[in-house]
Amino acid sequence: MVRLFFLACFKLLGWRIEGNLRSDLKKCVLIIAPHTSNWDFILGVASRSILRFKANYLIKKEVYKNNLLTWFFNYTGGIPVDRKSKKIDLVGSVVEQFEKRDSMVLTITPEGTRSYVEEWKTGFYRIALRAKVPIVVVGFDYSKKLVIFLEEFTPTGNMDEDMAHIKGLFVGVKGKHPELGVH
Template sequence: MARLLFIAVFKLIGWRIDGNLSAGLKKCVLIIAPHTSNWDFVLGVVSRTICGFKANYLIKKEFFRFKPLAWFFTYTGGIPVDRKNKKVDLVGSVVEKFESRDSLVLTITPEGTRSYVEEWKTGFYRIAWRAKVPIVLVGFDYSKKLVKFIEEFEPTGNMEEDIIYIKNQYRDVKGKHPELGVR
């Protein structure tokens, strides 16, 4: 029912989706860039519902303190993480989640913030490399009202070169606030 509602709303407001996850792909790190607005979360939930897959995302554990928020974030796929505890190997703990599940689509915004950053955080890449899963590149292009599945990328192990390549795939994707996006 939600899927049909979201399809109707997307058509009504002029948004469309180009692509989807590959058939049979059960595990991947799905990155969304540029991440320049809180509306990206809404677009992500609506898009994955229309496309027919479930996805999880990492979120600060502090958001789980208030029960209604905890319920909402759990319902929408949130996985609480303690980013402040330097004793926790966050990448390793996420890789363990990939290893212990039959399927996991983990959504990450490589900027790690809605503000402009010169360099992306590398956790998404390190997770994909260690878990031996592809990175699916997805762009939210507000100028075209388009959610685009750009590419399914297999990390080579050369993180620096791979991230340069990946960032280049987003050069023409305009976030809600383009000045905060990929450069």
């Protein structure tokens, strides 16, 4: 029912999806960029529903104060994290989740915010490398009304080269607010 709703919304609004996760891919870090709007969340939930895969995402624990929001974020795959604590090894704790589960698609926005940032956060890369899972690169292109699966990428351990390659995949992909996105 939810899938049909999102399919209808995509058709009415002129959005389309190119690509998908491999059917045999059980674990990965799925990165989405550019992340420039709250609408990206809705677009992501709709896309994964249409494509019939489940995904988790990290969300700051502060939004878990309200019971209704807690239910909603749990239902949509949210994993609350304390981003401000220096005592928590966030990468390590997420890697443990990958090790404990038979399947896990973890969605992360490399910018870590909807605002413009000079540099991407590297947690997604470090998680994928330590968990020994591929990175699936997805673009949300509002100018073309397109959700596009750009590449499945295995991190090599050379973060500088790998990050340059991944960022290069987003050339021409325009977020809802292009001035805030990948440059």
